[in-house]
Amino acid sequence: MALPRSDGSTLLSHLESVEKSQGAMPPAELLEYRCTRIPKELAGIYSDFNEISRRRTFSENGPNPISFVEIEAWSNLVGTRVSQFRLDLFCKLDGIWLRAYREANKQ
Secondary structure, eight states: OOSBOTTSOBHHHHHHHHHHHHTSOOOHHHHHHHHHTSOGGGHHHHHHHHHHHTTOOEETTEEOOOOHHHHHHHHHHHTOOOOHHHHHHHHHHHHHHHHHHHHHTOO
16 A cells, blocks of 8 residues: 555555545545554454444534444444443544544644
8 A cells, every 4th residue: 555556656645635635534445554553452443433433423613523322323233332441442532533633624
């Protein structure tokens, strides 16, 4: 993904530019690449967070934080119990995601 293509650009840079230009969630390939760059022990939690995050709501002010109701609904749909530890991680990841989004979309 980070290797140069025939035109000199990388697939990674292309996917990141698509993400920035669309102002939305990144393409699945980019999410997958990012998931492989985190410790394997956290890959499942990060993947679950991204699954929930892709369905987050937006308002005129940008993305909304993921609510406990949304996490509970996701948990029921996938048939898994969300432990307090995992819930805390989801909340921390959401805060990081929101800060990164705001930083990347400053006007």
